[in-house]
Amino acid sequence: MLPVVNGTFCVTVMKDRCINARMPGKCATCVEVCPYDVYAIDKAGNVRVQNYNACVGCRICAEYCPEDAIRINPAESEFLVRSPWTFPQVEEIHYKARTGQYMLRGFGTMGDTPSFDNITIVPSQIASPAPRDKYREECNLEVVIGEGACENPIRLKYPFIFPAMSFGALSREARMALAIGAAQTGIINNTGEGGLLKDETWLIKGYENEARTLKRWQPGGYLVVQWSTGRWGVSADYVRAGDGVEIKIGQGAKPGMGGHLLGAKVTAEIAAIRGIPVGSDALSPCRYYDVQNLEDMKRMVAFIRDVTDYKVPILFKLGPSRPYEDVKACVEAGADAISIDGLAGGTGASPAVVTQGVGIPTVALVPPAVRALKDMGVHRKVKLFVLGGIRGGLDAYKAMAMGADGVGFGAAAEIAMGCRACMACATGQCAYGITAQDPKLRALLIPEEAGDRLANFIKATAEEVKILTMLSGHDDIKTLSEEDLRAMDFNTAAITGLKLIGYEGRVPWWDGRGGSSNTG
Amino acid sequence: MSLVVDARGRDLRSVSMELKAAVTKGPVVIQEAAHLHGLVAGFKSGEVIIKGDGGDYLGVLNDGATIRVKKNAGHYLADNMTRGLVIVEGDAGYGVGAYCYGGTAVVKGNAGDFTAVMNKGATIIIGGNAGDEVATYMLAGDLVIVGNAGKNLGNYLIRGNIYIGGEWESLGHNTLLEEMSPADLTKLHGYFDEYGIDADLTSFKKIVRRSEKPFYK
Numbered sequence: 001m002l003p004v005v006n007g008t009f010c011v012t013v014m015k016d017r018c019i020n021a022r023m024p025g026k027c028a029t030c031v032e033v034c035p036y037d038v039y040a041i042d043k044a045g046n047v048r049v050q051n052y053n054a055c056v057g058c059r060i061c062a063e064y065c066p067e068d069a070i071r072i073n074p075a076e077s078e079f080l081v082r083s084p085w086t087f088p089q090v091e092e093i094h095y096k097a098r099t100g101q102y103m104l105r106g107f108g109t110m111g112d113t114p115s116f117d118n119i120t121i122v123p124s125q126i127a128s129p130a131p132r133d134k135y136r137e138e139c140n141l142e143v144v145i146g147e148g149a150c151e152n153p154i155r156l157k158y159p160f161i162f163p164a165m166s167f168g169a170l171s172r173e174a175r176m177a178l179a180i181g182a183a184q185t186g187i188i189n190n191t192g193e194g195g196l197l198k199d200e201t202w203l204i205k206g207y208e209n210e211a212r213t214l215k216r217w218q219p220g221g222y223l224v225v226q227w228s229t230g231r232w233g234v235s236a237d238y239v240r241a242g243d244g245v246e247i248k249i250g251q252g253a254k255p256g257m258g259g260h261l262l263g264a265k266v267t268a269e270i271a272a273i274r275g276i277p278v279g280s281d282a283l284s285p286c287r288y289y290d291v292q293n294l295e296d297m298k299r300m301v302a303f304i305r306d307v308t309d310y311k312v313p314i315l316f317k318l319g320p321s322r323p324y325e326d327v328k329a330c331v332e333a334g335a336d337a338i339s340i341d342g343l344a345g346g347t348g349a350s351p352a353v354v355t356q357g358v359g360i361p362t363v364a365l366v367p368p369a370v371r372a373l374k375d376m377g378v379h380r381k382v383k384l385f386v387l388g389g390i391r392g393g394l395d396a397y398k399a400m401a402m403g404a405d406g407v408g409f410g411a412a413a414e415i416a417m418g419c420r421a422c423m424a425c426a427t428g429q430c431a432y433g434i435t436a437q438d439p440k441l442r443a444l445l446i447p448e449e450a451g452d453r454l455a456n457f458i459k460a461t462a463e464e465v466k467i468l469t470m471l472s473g474h475d476d477i478k479t480l481s482e483e484d485l486r487a488m489d490f491n492t493a494a495i496t497g498l499k500l501i502g503y504e505g506r507v508p509w510w511d512g513r514g515g516s517s518n519t520g
Numbered sequence: 521m522s523l524v525v526d527a528r529g530r531d532l533r534s535v536s537m538e539l540k541a542a543v544t545k546g547p548v549v550i551q552e553a554a555h556l557h558g559l560v561a562g563f564k565s566g567e568v569i570i571k572g573d574g575g576d577y578l579g580v581l582n583d584g585a586t587i588r589v590k591k592n593a594g595h596y597l598a599d600n601m602t603r604g605l606v607i608v609e610g611d612a613g614y615g616v617g618a619y620c621y622g623g624t625a626v627v628k629g630n631a632g633d634f635t636a637v638m639n640k641g642a643t644i645i646i647g648g649n650a651g652d653e654v655a656t657y658m659l660a661g662d663l664v665i666v667g668n669a670g671k672n673l674g675n676y677l678i679r680g681n682i683y684i685g686g687e688w689e690s691l692g693h694n695t696l697l698e699e700m701s702p703a704d705l706t707k708l709h710g711y712f713d714e715y716g717i718d719a720d721l722t723s724f725k726k727i728v729r730r731s732e733k734p735f736y737k
Contacts, residue, residue, distance in 0.1 A: 065663050092549050131646025231619040231638065235602040236562035236581040264734065275621065275640040276678065281735040285657070289637045290596045290618045296576070302582050 008088070009055040011038060011075045013047075015068035021045040030061040030070060033431045035424035047500045053087060057283060058422030060431050063403025074333065092352075104262070105355065106425035106435075107411060108253060108346030108389060112278060114361045115344075115389070118492040119485050124473035132470035135199025139466045140476040145244065146336040147381050150305070152223045154244055156314055157186030158462040159396065159406030159477055162413050162454075163339060163387050164226050164248065164317060166194030168261045168270045168282065169425070173445040174434045177417055179203035180451025182221030185458040190246060191514050192223040192285060195233020195273035200239055203447075217451075227304065229258050230284030232274040236307055244312050244337075245304050247297075252317025252345020252388040253465075254354045254416050258284030262349055265428040294329055301334035303318070313337060320345070320359035320388065327372035327384075337383035340365050346411070349426030360386035363398075364495045370403030371513075379403065380478060393464020400465075401472075401480040402496065409457075416457035417450040436494050456490045521546075528552035532559065543568060548629070550620055557594065557681060560587050563604070571733065576613070579606045587590070595632070598625040607715065608689060614651070615645040620661065626715045636663040639680060647717045655682050655693065666719045674727050676734055682727040683708055685719055691727065694734035698726045 025045025030038075039061065040050035055072065062070040078086045093105060101479035132139065135263040146153040162182055167175050175197050176451045182189035183206040191200070206217035225236060225242035239245055254260065261270075261282040271278045291297050301314050313336035318326050320342045338466040342362025346355045366386055373379040387408035396407045396436050404420035414423065418432040426434040433445030469477055472484045486501045493500040497510040523542045527535045535556060542548045543566030554573040554681050554699055563575070563585035570578070570587070576594035579587045582601040589606075593707055595613035598606040601623040611629035618634065620642030633651035636644045641660040652670035655663050661680045667688035674691025682695075683704065704719055 128562050136551050231600055232599055234581075234619070236564070236583040239562065239581065263735075275672055277732050280678065283670035285638070285733060289634050289656075290577075290599050292595075292614070296595075299557040299577055303561045303577050304531055306558055310533065349532055376682065 002375060003130065007050075008075050008078065009015050009057040009463050010071075010075050011049050011052050011055050012071040012073070014048060014069045014071070017067045018047070019067055019069075020045070021069075022209065027066065029064050029066060030393070031369075033060050033064045033429065035422045035427065035429055041411045047179045053091070056418040056422055060420050062421065062423055064431075075383060084495060102120050103352040104260075104426055105352050105423050106253070106349050107355075107423040109356055109359075110343045111356075113343060114363050114491065114495055116363050116395045119363070119398050119496070119498060120488055121394075121397060121401075121468055121472060122484050122486055123490050129146045129473035131473055132475050134467050134470045136481065137470065138475060139470050140478070141462055141465060141469075143383060143477075145315070148381075149336050150313050151309075151311040152243065154224075155186075156188065156222070156406065157219060159400060159465070160185075160458055160461065161188040161339070161385055161406065161408045162190060162225075163341070163346075163385075163408035163410050164190040164192035164246065164251070165410060165413075166232075166259065166261070166271065167196040167197055167267055168193030168437075169259075169435060170270070171430075171433055171436050171442045171445060172199075173442050173447050174199060174414075174417060174514065175200060176203055176447035177445065178413065179221070179223070179448035180447060181216060181413070181416075181458065183217040184221075184225040184451065184455035185462075186219045186221055186225050188459060189242070191226050191242075192231055193226050193228035193230055193248060194261070194270065195240050196241055196350075197227060217455075224322025226317075228284060229286065229288050230274075232282065232284075239304060239307050242312060243307065244315055246315040246317055246339070247300065247304075247315045247333075247335075249319065249330075250321065250322055250341070251348065252341035252343060252359060253348045254346075254350040255319025255321055255341075255359045256286060257350070257354060260284070262426050262428070265426075265437045270437065294332060297329075297333040305334075315339065317341065317399055319363055320362070323360065323365045324368035324372045324477045327369045328376060331373065331376050331378055331382055335382055337385065337405075338369070339385040341386055341408075342386070342388025346388050362386060362390070363492075366399055366404055367495075373403075380405065393427075394462045394469060396461065396465050397468040397480070398485060400477050401484045402482055402498075405478075409461075412457070413454060416454050418453070522549045523547070525550045527556055527559075528555065530556075535559065536561070538638075539568065555593075559672060560585060563587075563654075573610075574608070576598075577580070579604070579625075582606060590665050592629070593627070597627065598623065598642075601625065611648070616646070617642050619664075620644070622661075628715075628717065630667070636661070643711070645711055645715060645717065649686070652689075653692075655680075658682075662707075664708060666717060671673065677727070677729040678732070680731060683724050685723045685725075694732040695727050696728045698728045700724055700726050 015021040036054040065273045143156040143159045205225040206220040208216040222243040224244040226246045227246040263279045263281045274299045292380040315337040316330040316335040317339045343359040383405040386404045390407045430436040433442045487498040547567040549569045551571040561699035562581040567586045570589040573591045574589045574593040580599040582604040584603045587606045589608040593608045593612040596615045597612045601621040602621045604623045607626045612627040614632040616631040616635040617625040618637045624643045626645045628647040628650035631646045636655045639658045639661045645661045645664040649667035650669045656675045659678045665684045669688040672690045672692040672693040673688040691698040
């Protein structure tokens, strides 16, 4: 399960600082925390770097080292001189030749793909509506899902969601932390397809105890229960427990494949919820066995609405495939909101070839998805959330100015809890207890602390969005438009239809095609 | 005396609202409901009798109700049921008892492809023949087929039992033929007796998983 970045980092242990170098056997923290066995300890208690090439640059060892004795630095890039036969490529071939198995990993696509980074935000000056004062004026960040379609729409305080990350992929503690984080910030936490933890139902509403006698976190968040192809832990009670129900069609980590929870993470508790043997892989089907066409999907939406007494919104989740056609199909099926997950999305385990090379980059999904909503006359009514490698306020603003209603934070939420992106999620050996199922590792994650970190991250990111929204002359995220953005290179202009810097116009093939935003 | 709900020309929401109120008072008969898909969804109790044919997704998410269909049912009968009983006097379509965690689904006639797919604990009884890919990725429960089955029977069976009185075109991955035990025969006899199915117990074969973890090499 080697990730693609190995062989590109230098590991240096400073012997004058290292406790083990001075007193062999007294410290082996780096050996214990490294998910890739970069370090080893011999019989005499001496720690040594046994495999420089296995380092993925997560720097967990440096964080945990009590004497700050470790430095991890990027090595000179092999890609310039050895491509295509770089060390990681050679290692991958050896791995397959040795084991007869393909590689698995989590954490989405690595490397250079089209992204929001090549888009810049245009501030207001004299020729446009004046900027708004972030410190003294209001800015509306609220997003409502399901208004007019159900009795109890979801009213997000901020335009963010914690997207589907299942119990199983995540630890119980991480699931609880997400609920606490959502409760403090008034946003959605999505169960994913691993069933529902009872604790989530009251934590998400901001209560400190199951009896719901003590409200500790304001304003209270929203629980979205996912309905997926494996239907793990799904019952009428499960469906009714949600403030919304999300029908999963696909995900960024493995579009065209079902969820994939490795047996190493299937503990007795997870096995009981999912109805599978302990230690057995939980492989969700790639498609619904009870849906054969769009008519069936419409009927599925109809009966879910009926089971929930027409009270809660129905959401859809798409992988990065054919955004225009897929979004239209979701609208036809009856979606109140659609999350579309990009190539960079991938908190879950996936075959490396899929996570690395299958799907459309997130930034390129937005224009066709928005155009589909506009063509169907439901833009801003059926809400669009963009997922997949969204890191903070800049990405969120850009996605929303391109026409999305909000964004989701999956990997960023894990990082907010403490994760350092070591990409070993699928092994169950997470050094922060976020994706671990081992009780010893899980104990490292305190739900209240991690929930506070998540809430801080969401609040800070909301402030970033507010700053950017107001400096570009708006007091409501719903009025953002593509006119607030410029592409900084030709490729980005070609992909997004945004005006190109300097030229101040769109590339010719976008003429007459309409844009992705409010003003298109 | 049963209450009667006439579904002719009405949509799911309207019929369902009337049904939800009526079922608390006693058995309810629904007539002309073949055009409604997802009827009697997620009920926790009560008895509903479909006079005539039922639509698709009948009894989906059933959590304790008894549902009787006097003629045929559509696709995905008792989909994702957790408790309760669904009995069809005639045939049913594709995906009978898909994703069920519990309860009992009985089809006295034939059933389509992918019957009992991902069954996680229900008892599913087919009085006639079943189609292809039946009991694919079944994780628990019993599937009983009095007649024949098609291709790939029990593909990727994880747990649970398949009992079949007739023949099959092919067995799927991870399946194993096992001797019928006296307990198996007693169980089947009980099923047939309870649901009024005529079957020759001596012809039945039992299929179980070969390995608990078939996805591992």
